[in-house]
Amino acid sequence: MELQSMKLAMPLLGILLWVLSIHAGIFSDASAHYRFLPFQGGALSNDVAASSTAPNRDMQEILDRITVEDLNGTVNFAENVIGYMKRLENNLLWSNIKVTDGTPSHGMLISFGPEKEALERGKDALVALRASNQLLNIYCHRLSKASLHQMSYQECAKLMSKFTFHGTTLSGYCDMLEASCKASDYDVPYRTINGSCNNKNRKHRGESFTGYSRLLYADYSDGAHEPRRSFTRKPLPNPRIVVSSLIQTGNKPSKRYTLALMQWSQFLEHDLCRSATAVAIHTDSPIECCSKEGVNLTPRYVHPFCSPIYVTHDKKYAEEGVTCLSFVRSIPAIRSDCTFGASDQVNQATHYLDGSQIYGSTLRKSDELRSFVNGKLATSTFEKRSYLPLSKDPTHDCQIFSNMSTCYESGDTRVNFQPQLTLMHTLWYREHNRIAEQLAKLNPHWNDEVLFQETRRIVIAEMQKITYSEWISTVLGKSVQEKLARSFPYRSDSDGSVSNAFATAVMRSVKSLSDGMPKLYDEERRANESIFMRNYFHNPGILRHEGVLDALARGLTTQSSQRLDIYYADDLINQLYTNGKFGFDVLSFDLQRGRDHGLPSYTKYRKLCGLNEASDFTDFKDVMKEQDIAALQRIYSSAADVDLIIGGLLEKPRGDSLFGPTFSCILQDQMIRTREGDRYFYDNHDQPKPFTTEQLHQIENVTLARIICDNGDNIKTMQKRVFEKVNTNKNPLFSCSSDEIPKLKLEYWQDSDPSFVRF
Template identity: 65%
Template sequence: MKPQSFKLAMPLLGMLLWVLSIHAGIFSDANRQRLPFLEDFRHPAGEIIHAKRETNMEKLLGRITQKDLNNTVDFATNVIGFMERLENNLRWSDIKVNDGTPSHGMLISFGPDEEAVKRGKDGFISLQAASQLVNEYCNRIFKENLGAVSYRECAKILSRFKFHGTALDQTCKALSRPCQDEEYNSPYRSINGSCNNVEKAHIGESFTGFGRLLDADYSDGIQAQRRSVTKRPLPNSREIVNKLVKYDAVPSNKHTMALMQWSQFMEHDLSRPATAVAIHTDSPIECCSRDGQNLSPRYVHPFCLPIYVSQDKSYSKQGVHCLNFVRSIPAVRSDCSFGASDQVNQATHFLDGSQIYGSTNKKLKELRSFTGGKLATTFYEGHEYLPLSTDPTRDCQIFSKSSVCFNSGDARVNFQPQLALMHTIWYREHNRIADDLAKLNPTWDDETLFQETKRIVIAEMQKITYFEWVPAVLGNIEQTRILSHSYSKSTKATVSNSFATAAMRSIKSLSDGKPKFYDEDRNANESIFMRNYFNNPAIIKQNGVVDALIRGLTTQPSQKLDICYAEDLINKLYTNGHYGFDVLSFDIQRGRDHGLPSYNKFRALCGLKKARSFADLRDVMSLEDIVALSKVYAHPEDIDLIIGGLLEKPKKNALFGHTFSCIVADQMIRTRKGDRYFYDNKDQPKPFTEEQIGQIEKVTLARIMCDNGDDIKRMQPKVFESISSSNELIDCSSNKIPKIDLRYWSSPIQPETTLV
């Protein structure tokens, strides 16, 4: 071979190997989190590497020099550079995400912000470099007979090496940058979550990686999907759905749809993954044809992980064989090490209203009015609504620039009308408080009014989450345990991948495919099909709909958390009228993309006996569900986390079963204990006074709904629970639904001031 040909062939070969590794199914434990707070759930986790094998690997790793690391990163950069031709070919061949298609709907929900795209490029370089290091040095272990070792074990050892001193050195410096004193001592939290943690500025910051409770499980140690214990691929995610999911409505006799909606709203505050886009063009990636057909391999981007459904009866009737799924953007690991993939979280990792205010200064600037501390809104027939998108055909699945499409801190605001409603009432709450504070404090400027209002609104959200939502989903005993933890600077509030990608995604099973409208007497007078309103929120501006939806959320029973799903979510998600996606298939696929270990490993982490056979699942599952699982998976070790969690019987007085309760409880402790600006923490730069905290703790979601509907007259005090003799409808003016008294925020306090 000529030298010139050899120089060209080697990078192309490297790129081919990388593409093959990605399509095979791989990332790290830099963000590995422990469960130090939940004594009942404490359990040793992670792979144990035999001492002799580790010694042999240490000998090999001792040969790796800084020059080797530099060459690996340079190689990775070159490989990614060779993707430009492929991506240009896709563009010239018109392989793209088309407006109004299910792929467009998925892009709206999981599309990356500009900052995610920027950081993702370094993430992809770090990922390819890690793959190259594993391929080269782990293979040497086999060749030199240094002892049998799995790729996962080898990747874990290689993660001891850092990117410091390589071409990614500036990225490492950004992850370890110190905050200035004025940042740490700011009376208000930063919009991107930085400088909350006093030891490491980036912990909890937006666009950093999710954490992990267990090491990532990738078959090649870096990014390839987990495989069955039989060494074969895991069952197709859509096949799992077809064999397990039921469409029977199983309404709760305790909870209302408000529980589902607050769960989703709160999840969006803490978690927002980002799907990858083309490295060189930043264009969205389409892995199937416009009508759902398989693409020729030469047109399949290496970031694709489509779900093939050619054997599916429902989709085959519509001539659909392929569902578009694009892998999530990887994050450079928090300690800047080589190793398994972590994924970017576009939201801050704190419960800080980022779904309302955004996670960047650029987004916040879009949303503020810069007058009287208020958020920008639109008015229609005398009522206040969210600001409108400047590009509605991009941000919603609509075809007219004049159609209604809202803008908020989170792109998922338009997902369905009930979610758009929740955003609306919190925008109204912000502006209501800002107006009252302006009356109390006429000398405060716009910035002071905005920041003081924002911190009150965030405190209200935190109080509702911990005093209403947590006991509803985990039970009062677990709530007491969670509330016993106060701020600790050593605690990382980082959102765990298992919480964001499995536990909270299971909440979709609470949804009803036909949201109902109720009048003031709680009579259902209309219902809508969810399939007609994905990313199409115009109905919310119709006369009376805001109040009808509020009463619907607080009256209509939620479904139980189980394997029963609304058909609109399983077959009609983001539908274009021809076909739609399947939310659970995508959640399974995303869990594998994110390297979530199996359900069996998580149940062991949370204190249950590790299942050696399907019969061992009887401690938390019904016999019927165990039999169904055994017909889908080859072994208990293969079960996907979200599937196992959905099938567990709920704990007493709780929504979740044992394993998801464990994961959610850990996150709720972490979110509270790791947030220096949490509303009741006295160690923050500007703590609330005791009197102010007392007022915040009066707040309920019932009061928020009373105050921010168009004309809500009555509400039950506990909106997550059904109306009953112990939870009766009462007048919104009643002191049984107490109001926050903002006079405690006047400067100086003016107890005689009357607020209208």
């Protein structure tokens, strides 16, 4: 029992070393359940490859000597170390180091703040993370000496992942992750709000507040949580330097696509992924890593979970004296197999395409959003028009300074991020209530619960159909869309969990499509006004102004999307969540988050996706322009250092895909698993209550054009393919009352058997 003797060994020294290492920039909260998914025919398979680290006899002897008591000792040690953080966190409270309303940090907190469920699970995950780190610290050096080469911490972490938390104080969490639902729970006709009991083998697979999956084993320089370093072992380049050296804030509009493509991409992202920033362990207080003026704090005021981006010699920020951009690391998640090893991050959304951004990811949130009358969602009314429900705490949920200002609620706290996103939420709230109202007339014998659940499953089916028919054909190309449009049989062995690479890199790159000046269009598709996005972050009141909702909707389907490239709107690169003085940089934060989440480098993902192995910058020529390769060479010390999101943005589009080959590969893998791993996917016949053939035919007619037509205030015309610009010959405008934009005929839901529904 080698570790028992150090059960409480020098806990003060332990936390001191931990905090010092964190302040040196090496803390990262990400716990990793990994999966190696080799590239096969344009998609990633779900077969888990064996670890490349095979222990020899001497190494195996060391591993065999590790007992349950030893493992429990590391957990106890971790609990003691974390306990000693209480004094530090109280000192920060007493020193008034906090997030101030209206600041950019407040905007970040609104978008990535944790729900209470994430906090509860995150505390256990932090113990697991610290215990894993302790285990690696003790054994990696010994294993390295016993091996035939200098073992990396990553290799050591893979070996340690053979040990589970069973037998430790965290074993209850393992029991939860491995639990199955009762047989009767699998016969329920409607999916749960939180995603549980979807997978037949694992009750909690795909559930909200579980960890992201991995396509590649996490890359942490200490094997557990220290951010990836350069191939030269030096720190990677500062994210802001990467952005200011590489990214341009120009206007590069697409000739083909509209802003609706950007908006649906963001709406879809919010359905599938929502990371959570850590808060103080003992007080649950939000963490601030810089002063509210954007200046560095003295080290004693910097929380261990901070990883601020320090800004030096930056022309944009120097004008306002800003030297510090506050970034708080993500809440970790216990690995899905409940083992020691590298860290994962919690996903607050369900991992299924199930409208969780509308309905919420917990029963508590869902109940808050319902009216409990005729199956409808709760709404607010302004000048006889229906809008999202109003926030009960507007100055907290939005970046506004008056409780009289407009701030909305929905299933996702990012609903108010910018007016176009709020518009999309509003259209789908109205769609739900429109369908519920018609179903109530067709089936007056249905109670509120049946009406709500039947409406919800129709709305989810509409969203799934739009995504797999219209959106995928645009972002991945027609041939891939035709492949994915076919009915995929449900596979209980298919893990539909969202991959960290998809959530933290691929879907974050779509911010490049945004335009910083959304235009308002009249019915003749003439732009008569523009708004600056920077003035409306978490400030959606403009949506209630006369005619603005329809004008914004027409703008989404008329104004050109920007291209997916290294050109970003200035409002996102320099003015994100601005307080009028300065704002944040979305891409710098995405870079920092990718490192925080342990994403391996771009070169490893491109190899995974079947491209030639790149050992030098010149090897990028197969997918990048020479001038972009030269720019990378000026920023990074090695090709092996390039961050995934940067490499993906620089790849030339593949065929008729929006993305280059690496992002196309990761995206295609995700969309296959999202479909075949979802027992309740709309066209899956092997679910408790499948849609009838006639109902499926109606769902196949659904388009985003029809959703906009039916739920705007007074939109009269729309093109059928709203992701593409209006074209007189190829994509003309039609009257919203025309059969050219088919309607969902709800008569086929009349007299469905309500006795089947058990509540």
